[in-house]
Amino acid sequence: MAWPQSVRNINERLQKVLLKVLRAKIHRATVTEACVDYVGSITIDSELLEAVGLHVGECVLVADMTDGARFETYVFAGEPGSGVICINGAAARLVGVGDEVIIMAYAYASPEEVAKIKPAVALVDKQNKIVNML
Numbered sequence: 001m002a003w004p005q006s007v008r009n010i011n012e013r014l015q016k017v018l019l020k021v022l023r024a025k026i027h028r029a030t031v032t033e034a035c036v037d038y039v040g041s042i043t044i045d046s047e048l049l050e051a052v053g054l055h056v057g058e059c060v061l062v063a064d065m066t067d068g069a070r071f072e073t074y075v076f077a078g079e080p081g082s083g084v085i086c087i088n089g090a091a092a093r094l095v096g097v098g099d100e101v102i103i104m105a106y107a108y109a110s111p112e113e114v115a116k117i118k119p120a121v122a123l124v125d126k127q128n129k130i131v132n133m134l
Contacts, residue, residue: 021107028102030126031101033085034095041089044078045081045083048122062103064099066098069094
């Protein structure tokens with residue numbers, strides 16, 4: 001049985017798509033502040049930003065390990081060495097101080113480029129200090 005032309009050309013079509021892949025992650029950060037009366041964003045210790053290559057204004061996905069909430073927001077730089085992880089604006093209603101969160105950033109890449117992307121992953125302690133880089 002011959003496959004239809006549309007199926008035979010699937011590899012060609014897949015080469016033209018972009019895949020969303022993990023490029024940076026801060027794992028198990030502890031929320032130090034939650035401020036509803038703010039314009040929005042997540043404030044992250046700038047040393048953590050630098051360690052994983054996150055940029056001010058970049059979109060991140062935040063997953064709260066304590067209650068399962070997930071939301072997107074954008075990055076603000078916090079005081080270096082402060083350990084700050086502050087959820088600002090409406091998202092502050094989704095977390096509590098002391099909650100553990102995973103902060104993830106993604107990149108769009110062609111199927112050929114995906115294998116070349118090695119995510120920078122920072123494992124942090126309860127004070128949001130890096131204990132290991134993966």
